[in-house]
Amino acid sequence: MIKKYKNKINSTLHRLNKQIKIIKFSSSQNAINLKMFKNKHLGKRCFIIGNGPSLTSDDLDKLHNEITFAFNRIYYMFDKTDWRPSYYCSEDDKTIFKSKEEINNLKLENKFFPVNFPWDYKIHFNNAKYYLFKFGDSTIEPKFSKDIVKGIYWGNTVAYTAIQMAVYMGIKEIYLLGVDHNFNKMQKDNGEIVIDETAKDYFSEDYNKDKDDLYLPNIEISTRAFTAAKKYAEEHNIKIYNATRGGKLEVFERVDFDKILF
Numbered sequence: 001m002i003k004k005y006k007n008k009i010n011s012t013l014h015r016l017n018k019q020i021k022i023i024k025f026s027s028s029q030n031a032i033n034l035k036m037f038k039n040k041h042l043g044k045r046c047f048i049i050g051n052g053p054s055l056t057s058d059d060l061d062k063l064h065n066e067i068t069f070a071f072n073r074i075y076y077m078f079d080k081t082d083w084r085p086s087y088y089c090s091e092d093d094k095t096i097f098k099s100k101e102e103i104n105n106l107k108l109e110n111k112f113f114p115v116n117f118p119w120d121y122k123i124h125f126n127n128a129k130y131y132l133f134k135f136g137d138s139t140i141e142p143k144f145s146k147d148i149v150k151g152i153y154w155g156n157t158v159a160y161t162a163i164q165m166a167v168y169m170g171i172k173e174i175y176l177l178g179v180d181h182n183f184n185k186m187q188k189d190n191g192e193i194v195i196d197e198t199a200k201d202y203f204s205e206d207y208n209k210d211k212d213d214l215y216l217p218n219i220e221i222s223t224r225a226f227t228a229a230k231k232y233a234e235e236h237n238i239k240i241y242n243a244t245r246g247g248k249l250e251v252f253e254r255v256d257f258d259k260i261l262f
Helices: 002-027 029-035 059-062 075-080 093-104 116-121 160-170 221-235
Strands: 044-050 067-071 088-091 111-114 126-130 173-177 183-189 194-196 239-242
Touching: 002 029, 002 044, 029 116, 029 126, 044 160, 059 075, 088 160, 093 116, 111 116, 160 173, 160 221, 221 239
Parallel strands: 044 067, 044 173, 067 088, 088 111, 111 126, 173 239
Antiparallel strands: 183 194
């Protein structure tokens, strides 16, 4: 009984301590680090790189002089290209738990993570910038952050996080590449499991070797997030295009990647 009572007190203290940290976040060093990116790329364009099976090293080779965002285990492509992303993001806790050493060793200038990793799990990364994650009702379209210092809204896809970051940086033209938006095994809002035997999950089989230990993707949630991004972009004179080769993301206008760079 005493142990149970102590655990309850510790849990309460942990929640209170976290609430205090959240309140103080806007004046913290983490917030100062994020403020440095306000309008850093004002009026420019960027490419947000998904890890879908359509992504190729040849495509990445063409992006050396572009502003790029990439995610999670994109480093499985690094032995095939000299390209490296301008900004790296990872926020899936299961992926991070399994790959934290590889992620920490990435020699990239800017790496972004939710602040709950150092707060809750005592996981710290080299060259890291941390942001507050905001969650809402996953059955409706998420909000879109106007100021990432105050928080970034979760959309069940790190690409949604990157779009919010890009907009904060002043970018006016966003291209999605390798965002196939389709998986071999997916889950619907109602819990139904959908299997597409024709679909591959990622650009590399090695990327997905521990798939049974990771979350099942729910593209219904991420579709709502992309829809929210499209609405915000249209209201603020920002263009978002889908330059992915194939795939099933039809929220944004499609463009031919090979014609963008020339």
